[in-house]
Amino acid sequence: MAWRPNKLNKLPLYKQIANYLESRIINGEFPPDSRLPSERELAHQLNVNRSTVNAAFEELRSTGLVKRIVGYGTVVNKKVWKNGHGRVPNWDQYVKEGFDQPNNPLNQQIYRYIGSDDRLINFAIGELSADLWPAKLIQSISDTLFKNDFLGYENVQGNLQLREAISDHLKPYRQIESTPSSILITSGAQQAIHLIIRGLLHPGDSVAIEDPSYAYSLPIFHSKGLNTHFIPVHKNGIDPEQIIAIHKKHRLKMLFLNPTYHNPTGVSLDIERRRKVMEICTNYGIAIVEDDPYCLLGYQQPPIPTLKSMDQEGLVLYVSSLSKIVASGLRIGWILGPQNVINRLTDVKQQMDFGPPNLPQWIAANLLRSEHFNEHIENLKIELKKKRDLTIESLQKELNDNIYFLIPKRGIHLWCKIQNEQIDEKVLFQQAVKNGMVFTLEIH
Incomplete structure (x- = not known):
């Protein structure tokens, strides 16, 4: 048959x-x-x-x-x-x-360049140059380790001493009240965003992010099947009224913001807009994820209140790291949020990697408690301002009226727009690489 x-x-x-x-x-x-x-x-x-x-x-x-x-x-x-x-x-x-979408081909190309043996001047990746790392301080801390420490599995939520040190750090430096139990240690801020999306959102949920945004985060949103809506960033940050318009049309679940010294534009959401964002999200029940790795880099400027420091309702999940103020290779980041959220994200993280590695956590805990930490931060702001001024001087000398940019008052980013229509940005990128320098292009 x-x-x-x-x-x-x-x-x-x-x-x-x-x-x-x-x-x-x-x-x-x-x-x-x-x-x-x-x-x-x-x-x-x-x-x-x-x-x-x-x-x-x-x-x-x-x-x-x-x-x-x-x-x-x-x-x-x-x-x-x-x-x-x-x-x-x-x-x-x-x-x-594969389930996860690949990075944009340009970003893949950039990582191949900076991962090669070529000695390129690297303007493409937002990390501190080697001369700004607190190398001596980290070395002195490392020399004290292993005396009574055990290299077994660490608490999945993160080393308790590190969570205590972060909690103690958040109050004087960022005006944020917290407890160690409300903090989850992550492998940098990037993993924190991954965990939030995986643990708290479903495919088809609507979220809003800034435009432009950190390029390496975009594939995360797309891979998880989220409906991603963009809010343009202006010289004073996003327009909060656009949150209402998007929410009424798409029912937003979450708003992802980098409101302080924004990556990549360098601008900050002004205080009135911050208040408006908090008011709108409170009225409509929209969760906020505040990505805040740069807030200590203020070039002697008065600190801008974080959204989390303004949060009276438990509205904000606060994400930060030591990557931009100490060293990216430590891979120490954290999420601060309501206890039930932290419990859920800790469970997701356990499924991914069984918790963060011990050594970087021990170093980070001692670093945050060091009497020399504030000295490092103050010196870092001075040196970053010098590097900013040197970069601006070079751009004005070499490109003059061909580009437009706002001079950043804080942070590590400088965002340029090409004014001359005869300049092809992709050709400029390739020529820059040939001449020993790599930068990032906006990806549409």
């Missing part, structure tokens, strides 16, 4: 057909380079629609088992067989169909 798909089976018909054809190929009934029956012929034999057979062929093509030859038909792909017997996975297809 001829085989036919079972329409009462819960498995879709096209998958039943794909499995049937795969078994015949593996059994040698359709050897490498042999042609399968046509879609029309199979549809007639199996008493199904031609579209069902087409879907079955697509299933087999996605695994690399067969290939389509225009004008000839669908044939068994001999490239998936090893020595005529064992089948080799189609890794190209795996790569294309």
Whole structure:
């Protein structure tokens, strides 16, 4: 009796057909380079629609088992067989169909450049140059470790001494009240964003982010199937009224903001707009994720209140790290939020990596408690201002009226717009690399 798909089976018909054809190929009934029956012929034999057979062929093509030859038909792909017997996975297809979306090709290219042996001047990645790291301080702290410390699994939520040190740090430096139990240690701020999206949002949820935003965060939002809406950043930050407009149309679940010394524009959300953002999100029940790695880098300017310091309702999840003020390689970040949220995100993190590594946490805890930490921060602001002034002087000398930028009063970012329409930004990028410098382009 001829085989036919079972329409009462819960498995879709096209998958039943794909499995049937795969078994015949593996059994040698359709050897490498042999042609399968046509879609029309199979549809007639199996008493199904031609579209069902087409879907079955697509299933087999996605695994690399067969290939389509225009004008000839669908044939068994001999490239998936090893020595005529064992089948080799189609890794190209795996790569294309992975759950997480790849970074933009330009960002991939930038990372290849800065990861090479070429000594490029690096304006593309927001990290401190080596001369600004507190190397001697970290060395002195490292020399004291291992006397009574055990390199076993750490608390998944993070080392208690580090969480206590962060809690003690947040009050004088950022005017934020906290407790160690309300803090989760993460592998930098990037992992914190990952955890929040994975642990608190569902595919199809609407979120709003700034435009432009940190380029390496964008694939996270897209991979998780979120409806992402953009709010333009102006010289005083975003326009809070746009939050209302987006929410009424799309029902926002979360607002992701980098309101202080914004990456990449360098601007800060002014105090009146901060108050308005808090008021709007409180009225509409919109959660705020405040990404705040730069707030201590104020060039002697008065500190701007964080959104979290203004939060009386438990509205804000506060994300920060030591990457921009100490060293990116420590990979120490944190999330501060309501206890039930921290519990949930800790559980998600446990599934990912079983907790952060011990050594960086020990160093970070001692660093934050060091009597020399404030001295490092004050020196860092002075040196960053010098580097900003030198960069601006060079831009004005070399590009003059061809670009426009606002001089940042704080932080580490300088955002330029090309004024001369004859300048192709991509050609400029390639020429810069050839001359030993790499920078980041806005990605649309």
